[in-house]
Amino acid sequence: MRRGLLHLAALAACLAAGCGREAPKEAAPLRIVSTSAAATHILLALGAEEELAAIDSHGSIVPGAEHIPVAGRGSVLSLEELTRLRVNRAVLWYYQRELAASLRDRGIAVTTVPPLRLGNYAELVQRLGELTGRKREAQRLVGEFQAALPAASEKTGPKVYWELYGPGRAVGEESYFGDLLRLAGAENCAAGSAGGGSVSLEAVVARSPEVILFMEGSGSAAEIAARPGLAGTPAVKSGRIHPVDRVRVLEGVDPAGAVRYLHELIHRKERK
Structure with missing residues (x-):
């Protein structure tokens, strides 16, 4: 009787600890392709260079992005290259709707960059900070951006x-x-x-x-x-x-x- 109770206790402990279950799979590392020069610049400034797996050829002009693999031009990206680079997230301009739909069909999540103005720039920095797990760095960048911009002058310029x-x-x-x-x-x-x-x-x-x-x-x-x-x-x-x-x-x-x-x-x- 006592031995049976010990077996039951051991079984209960095993079940509580997850014995016999498959260990949960770890989330795949974030691998981003960016077709937005603005997003590419922000990601690099956030220190997310490892997550930035690829860019389009237009993004090569961004300072610091010269060494990042190029996966295409504009809305024409190489699916073979994205697969090779294990891309699982795309950061695209708002007007690249067909590309966004195509990538989603292939299991690649999409973050959209809206029409950019100085008024919504800080919001984009914060969104990309959340995406990459760098909220503190994003707050720092937003603070630097806001401090560096001059106040609008009431005087009429040239x-x-x-x-x-x-x-x-x-x-x-x-x-x-x-x-x-x-x-x-x-x-x-x-x-x-x-x-x-x-x-x-x-x-x-x-x-x-x-x-x-x-x-x-x-x-x-x-x-x-x-x-x-x-x-x-x-x-x-x-x-x-x-x-x-x-x-x-x-x-x-x-x-x-x-x-x-x-x-x-x-x-x-x-x-x-």
């Missing part, structure tokens, strides 16, 4: 026309680049437009820009100055037509540094 990759394609007021311009102390000549939209040459001339910016590699100061009507604008008369280094203003990559860079361009002294 009127700036910022052209994106071709005539009439202007930086809109309600956009990430528009936010940068505003904090850099400029009055946007494309005020009233939401994102990057079209603006006529006549409208640009009528707003009499004092500074003209254009993306480096998409034109030249001489070509812009030669356009009909622009020769009479303050920007052309003073020679304040400046190329913008794309790497310095990448969407979501060091926004505070981008504001400082644009401020320097916009407030350069006029030609004597």
Whole structure:
């Protein structure tokens, strides 16, 4: 009788300890592919380099990302490469819906990056901090970001026309680049437009820009100055037509540094 009770007690202890059950599988290490330069920059700043398994080719321009494996270009990713790199999470731009659906069908979880503005940048940092288990680092980054941004000035700065990759394609007021311009102390000549939209040459001339910016590699100061009507604008008369280094203003990559860079361009002294 006593021996039987001992056997029962041992059996109960064994069951309580999980004897006979398979040990729970450990969660697979987080392996991320990022097609967002902003997310790539933030992940690296969070110290999540080991989790960042792959990027798309556009992300190679992000400082520090040069050595990360490239798994494709834009929304065209190599499934073979993702499999080889054991990717189990994708961080994609909001507009990459087809890619998101395709990856989910293959068991890869997706985190979406919304249309980026300076106002929601801190939220993106916090989301990626939660994803990678680096909430403390995310709080630190958010604090540094908020401290580094200058306060919006109530004073009216120089009127700036910022052209994106071709005539009439202007930086809109309600956009990430528009936010940068505003904090850099400029009055946007494309005020009233939401994102990057079209603006006529006549409208640009009528707003009499004092500074003209254009993306480096998409034109030249001489070509812009030669356009009909622009020769009479303050920007052309003073020679304040400046190329913008794309790497310095990448969407979501060091926004505070981008504001400082644009401020320097916009407030350069006029030609004597």
